[in-house]
Amino acid sequence: MNLDDLADLAEQYRAIDANVEREVRVCMAASCQSSGAAPVLDALVAGLGESQPACKVKGVGCMGLCSAGPLVSIAHRDGSLEESTIYRDVTADDAADIIASLDGPPVERLRCPTDQPFFARQQKIVLENAGIIDPDSFKGYVAVGGYSALIRALSEMTPADVLREVTDSGLRGRGGGGYPTGLKWSTVAKMPATQKYVICNADEGDPGAFMDRAILESDPHRVIEGMAIAAYAIGANKAYVYVRAEYPLAVERLQTAIRKAKRSGFLGNKIGDTQFSLEVEIRLGAGAFVCGEETALMASIEGLRGQPRPRPPYPAESGLWGYPTLINNVETFANIAPIVREGGEWFASIGTERSKGTKVFALAGTITNTGLIEVPMGTSLRDIIEVIGGGIPGGKAFKAVQTGGPSGGCIPAQHLDIAVDYDSLKTLGTMMGSGGMIVMDETSSMVDVARYFMEFCMTESCGKCVPCRTGTQQMHSILDRLAKSQASRAELALLEELCEVVQATSLCGLGQTAPNPVLSTMRYFRDEYEAKLGDA
């Protein structure tokens, strides 16, 4: 298959819906389903029936504004099915009103204004298909240009060309570390080995993060396409997606996507009539935060306990079963198809000097608009929280935002104007992480938050190295005593010392970053720690 054949195929799939004037799209991602999207979809399908062939009802992926779910959007043919009205908090009873309004003005009482900053200020690359295509539909993905990047790479580019585009794009790993993706790919590509592996890390153990879940539930083919391009570039023929068992819907959609891609010749043997073959297999995680750590993740795929090992050797050299292995996160792979399609330079023109492209963030906690957003790197925290997120509800004051999960830290109000990118967050003692942002208002106690994260790290420590195993336990017991106003000043000093030791001597990222929430809250909210001292 060449690009022209694929374009014909896409045209054919678009023609199926050529007579459709309107689409009624119901968000069927996990969050909206939990708020009752399935009955809404059923009611709309039943209500429209066969009576209006020009109107199509379909389930789609995440539209972003989870706090207002279930969401329904109406797209009209003019503007190529793009002009949409969005309805919020829809129930099955509203279906009749929505159907009745299709030819006239929208139902005002349900309307969610699309010109509000939450929608208007976003720039979508990773999520460009989310909320628009049916994640279970292979035809739907091809119709919007899916798999053209893979076929282009296979038919018109050498692996070196692909590596160059990815390197030029300046894309950095979206799992949290921010390691340059092009460099990682090139390292694995250079390894002389007969067998290489690609792994997609879809473990997403950070509490408060749900970007990977939403991407997999909204556009699973996009991730598979990115993995296939990566496999071609580095010379692998076997790939694994390591996905959390806690995300059953994501697993199901991924399975469907792999099956359909294989049946249509985009996975499996001789993809696109070239010599390139790729098998993709799903491996289920079993609930261990440490498996986000790449060496632990590989141990888990091998059927062992998910315990990390020292690096080097890095997985690029000796990974799964000792072979060179490329591990990237879901969002990183989801960025690949647009980079190949539009070129690395285009991608590099978005974002900041050292952090290119966009980033998907999960907004949660005490914030008006909870949900998923995608903004260019370098957007200020204030814009994200106050403008896009709609600020703090209930007239309360903003206190801090926690980024990077248990490996990150808390950012106080005085630093809200910082432009968000990998390096600026590090200067504040926190990190990008996978993109979870948890907003806290004035009622949150920071000592309590630090204790919460330490309890998390303590129970999630795999126990292999002593500093992490016993250090986190000691830190937790001091924080617990602090929270109960029983700790002395000497213990507070000991806590600081422990932070340094655990950070410097732990084997893997879990232990090395476990003290971050404590250090960052101590740095910005020292007075709260002092006020909790038992002998104060």
Add this chain to the structure above:
Amino acid sequence: MSLQQAKPPLPSDDKRWKLVNATMRRNGYADHALIETLHSVQDAFGFLDEGSLRFVAASLDLPLSKVFGVATFYHLFTLKPKGRHACVVCTGTACYIKGAGGLVERLQERYDINPGETTEDDRLSLLTARCVGACGLAPAIVIDGDVLGKLDSESLIAKLEELT
């Protein structure tokens, strides 16, 4: 594929063992299929008992200690049977900020069980999860697989009381 050893007999004539065997066969009885196999045992039987661990160990030709080590390392695997219903309270950061701790305490008080335990009449298991990824609905609760959000403790208990 390597030479197949004689496979151990099924622990019982329960048809669900066929599902477990199918998983192992699909993976060529390779030792790296251990986690997949344990998932399939737990999906079929609800938990992993000693008999099933022994059976899996013998089938995959692994030492029992290793199988036990893996089964106890991962949070999702449980060696205790669950009740007829399971209530999982998400204790992720967003849910914590929105009061998941209070929900767990209230449930502990009401049913006199700790997280990970089952009521004496076998009706309800109380569990906690690290993050179910439904942060927009915080505090999120999963009752028998269905995610529910934005519940307070009284409406949650009312929902649990409705279960038979």
